[in-house]
Amino acid sequence: MNTNTINIIKRFFIIVLIQVLILKQINIGWGGFNYIHLFIYPLFILLIPLKTKRFLLILVAFITGIIVDMFYDTPGLHAGSLVFMAYMRRYILKFLEPVEGYNVDTSPTIWTFGLDWFLIYSSVLVFLNLLWYFSMEAFSFQYTSIVLLRTIFSFIFSEVIIVLYVAILNPK
Amino acid sequence: MRNLLLFLSKYNAILIFAVLETMSIYLIINYNNKQNEIFLYSSNLLIGKINKKRFDLENYLNLNNKNEDLKRDNAYIFQKYFNSRYFKTDNSEINDSLVSDYKIIPTSICNKSITHRNNRFTLDKGTIEGIDVGMGVISSRGIVGVVRKANEEFASVIPLINTISRTSVMVKGKGYFGILKWKPYDYKKTTLEEIPKHANIITGDTLITSGFSTIFPKGLMVGTITDIELDRGSNYYNISVSLINDLALVQDVYVIDYKKKGLKLEVEE
Known part of the structure; x- marks a missing residue:
């Protein structure tokens, strides 16, 4: 157990606790519909170091999702969307790779790759995660417009929270 | 290899x-038809404990509002009690049996979801306090749902706003019976089915529980009719109902234990 691993485990507890104890209680909407759900836990998967083996990343995503699911009473829903996001991470990283390549030991944050890079990286993955989440939640094409509205509104607010978390707490 | x-x-x-x-x-x-998913439930002990701690803190910070709510509830119940015809009767025998037919267990919701297709509420009391599967849950404003699972310390409730919830209701003063079903995702509205097209109903009519099932007694408030449609070729109305209870806010609830449930089910078998 080196300090890096311990830091990751600490971050896991902080992020999951913020999600299930604070953000879960906040539901914003109008006219009986709740469009805005605040998600911070995808950040944990976003910040896993780049050198991590891919199957390990997906496994960690599944476990994180199941733990969040237990608090939300929605078995499989968060787990499924987080596994999907973890699977897609490799492709997004490849697409955004800088000319000189990645320094494989680092976590991808604002401080290592810059704000612009992190904004694109996190928004693409968080959007995919939310789209998958709300589609699976509806599980039918009947609610397409509601799914899209929920995805877009939740995405904007979740992204703000994720960037704020990274900017303020500065995870290394 | x-x-x-x-x-x-x-x-x-x-x-x-x-x-x-x-x-x-x-x-x-499989979430809806599986019986052995106990370890994933929030009634699961560890998760339940954590949720309860958070709920206790939130409760403490809300004491002022809660006092107001409880006062209002008490006033409402007293008013009902003093106005009821049973209170004025001298025949103590009838009075007793009517009072003891229903046992009311006060409890609180310690975890809930209102934004999913299959919403669930968790109560912070369980079989130790007498709560059991199949009992109705009401708040001072109207009905909330039905207990679906219970262990020693917690109970899981299917609220009206769950796609598998079915409640038998009647139109107050007109006597037509229908079934309340919920369609996602609006938690303030639900739909009423099986009202035949010859029925003389208008928007604004009040719905109350029918008392057919052993879950709720007759005459509890459910909602008001907001919209009536008749599909061409159909014999039944499509009716939208706005719920009287705001399920997003409801917190203090009462579980109804109907003592004659077994006897009623026995003859209906």
Whole structure:
């Protein structure tokens, strides 16, 4: 157990606790519909170091999702969307790779790759995660417009929270 | 064998992705008809304890509002009690049996979801306090749902805003009976089915529980009719109902234990 691993485990507890104890209680909407759900836990998967083996990343995503699911009473829903996001991470990283390549030991944050890079990286993955989440939640094409509205509104607010978390707490 | 190992090492990511994704979808699909998913429930002890701690803190910070609510509830109940015809009767025998037919257990909701297709509420009391499967849950404003699972310390409730919820209701003063079903995602509205097209109903009519089932007594408030439609060729109205209870806010609830449930079910068998 080196300090890096311990830091990751600490971050896991902080992020999951913020999600299930604070953000879960906040539901914003109008006219009986709740469009805005605040998600911070995808950040944990976003910040896993780049050198991590891919199957390990997906496994960690599944476990994180199941733990969040237990608090939300929605078995499989968060787990499924987080596994999907973890699977897609490799492709997004490849697409955004800088000319000189990645320094494989680092976590991808604002401080290592810059704000612009992190904004694109996190928004693409968080959007995919939310789209998958709300589609699976509806599980039918009947609610397409509601799914899209929920995805877009939740995405904007979740992204703000994720960037704020990274900017303020500065995870290394 | 060597080829198999090579294959596995090359495609491990997509394999584990497929396996875990299938597992997630399996869990989502089976959530509604599975009986052994106990460890995933928030009535599960550890998660339940954590939720309860958070709920206790939130409760403490809300004491002022809660006092107001409780005062209002008490006033409402007193008013009902003093106005009821049973209170004025001198025949103590009738009075007793009417009072003891229903036992009311006060409790609180300590965890809830209102934004999903299959919403659930968790009560912070369980079988120790007498709560059991199949009992109705009401608040001072109207009905909330039905207990679906209970262990020693917690109970899980299917609220009106769950796609599998079915409640028998009647139109107050007109006597037509229908069934309340919920369609996602609006938690302030629900729909009423099986009202025949000759029925003389208008928007603004009040719905109350029918008392047919053993879950709720007759005459509890449910909602008001906001919209009536008649599909061409159909014999039944499509009716939208706005719920009187704001299920997003409801917190203090009462569980109804109907003592004659067993006897009623016995003759209906």
